[in-house]
Amino acid sequence: MLPFPKFLLALFIGLPAIGSEAPSGIEDFPAEVRKKIEHDADSIATEWIPIMQNIASSDREKIPLTQLIRKLMVHGFAKVGGLSSRDATDPPDRWDIRRRENAAKYDRKFIKTLQLHSPDFLTHRAFAKTIQSLLAVWPGKILLLDANGDGKIALSEYALSSPLVQDQEVDEEGFSKNQRSGFAYYDENKNGLIEGLEMVRGTLYVQSKMRQYMTAVLISRADLDQNSILSRAELKRLLPEAKDLPDSVPFSEAIFWIRLIDPDDIGPLRDALLQKE
Numbered sequence: 001m002l003p004f005p006k007f008l009l010a011l012f013i014g015l016p017a018i019g020s021e022a023p024s025g026i027e028d029f030p031a032e033v034r035k036k037i038e039h040d041a042d043s044i045a046t047e048w049i050p051i052m053q054n055i056a057s058s059d060r061e062k063i064p065l066t067q068l069i070r071k072l073m074v075h076g077f078a079k080v081g082g083l084s085s086r087d088a089t090d091p092p093d094r095w096d097i098r099r100r101e102n103a104a105k106y107d108r109k110f111i112k113t114l115q116l117h118s119p120d121f122l123t124h125r126a127f128a129k130t131i132q133s134l135l136a137v138w139p140g141k142i143l144l145l146d147a148n149g150d151g152k153i154a155l156s157e158y159a160l161s162s163p164l165v166q167d168q169e170v171d172e173e174g175f176s177k178n179q180r181s182g183f184a185y186y187d188e189n190k191n192g193l194i195e196g197l198e199m200v201r202g203t204l205y206v207q208s209k210m211r212q213y214m215t216a217v218l219i220s221r222a223d224l225d226q227n228s229i230l231s232r233a234e235l236k237r238l239l240p241e242a243k244d245l246p247d248s249v250p251f252s253e254a255i256f257w258i259r260l261i262d263p264d265d266i267g268p269l270r271d272a273l274l275q276k277e
């Protein structure tokens with residue numbers, strides 16, 4: 001087992017807890033959007049239950065937040081550099097580094113949000129509130145663009161999120177291609193307004209993030225010979241269909257490999273790990 005980076009844990013747990021009834025940010029959303037986020041957060045929180053039971057020690061029923069953090073951090077959670085095995089064979093470019101930094105930032109955001117809603121022990125409610133907050137981020141940004149306050153976003157309002165630069169090419173109505181394509185992503189029914197559940201589009205990444213974390217918590221179950229390395233043969237058993245599997249993945253970098261797995265495969269992979277004894 002690698003030395004546990006205590007300074008990072010201190011960073012996570014050293015902040016004062018604000019209490020279990022902290023708002024999740026969806027309170028002022030339109031009812032339909034709020035209900036959808038509550039529902040999605042509740043289902044993801046339910047997926048966490050068997051994972052948490054897995055890390056609970058038999059003599060205690062309540063799982064402290066620190067136990068989850070420990071379980072994640074040994075696998076590269078919240079870490080950016082120093083990945084010896086990956087970087088030696090394939091040196092990271094600045095985009096790799098940027099992606100790692102963003103992922104590490106999100107890891108810290110997840111733990112801080114979880115801590116806000118669960119200062120000591122982890123519960124279903126703590127997860128649900130945390131995931132609500134994370135799901136609220138993009139709809140919140142979209143709703144901020146509602147300049148006339150009618151609860152809907154027109155293209156002219158949406159365009160404020162990506163202002164034109166000098167000499168940028170625009171169409172006859174004065175909008176850029178970027179503005180049009182960004183808007184079209186959200187306006188699924190093409191009625192010229194982002195409204196209702198269209199605002200919740202773009203939150204799927206929260207679900208894949210959560211499943212990546214759940215997989216990381218369980219990943220030691222795939223290490224059949226218990227040498228703290230996932231060999232190619234062990235990886236192959238996990239993802240028999242996958243091409244381009246690395247030669248081996250050390251436990252300390254498992255989360256970096258997990259992030260590369262296709263989002264469609266991550267749920268089944270987690271379930272397969274959960275079924276292993």
Ligand SMILES: [Ca+2]
Pocket residue numbers: 146147148149150151152153154157
């Ligand atoms: Ca509006």
Ligand SMILES: [Ca+2]
Pocket residue numbers: 186187188189190191192193194195198
């Ligand atoms: Ca629409």
Ligand SMILES: [Ca+2]
Pocket residue numbers: 223224225226227228229230231234
């Ligand atoms: Ca192994």
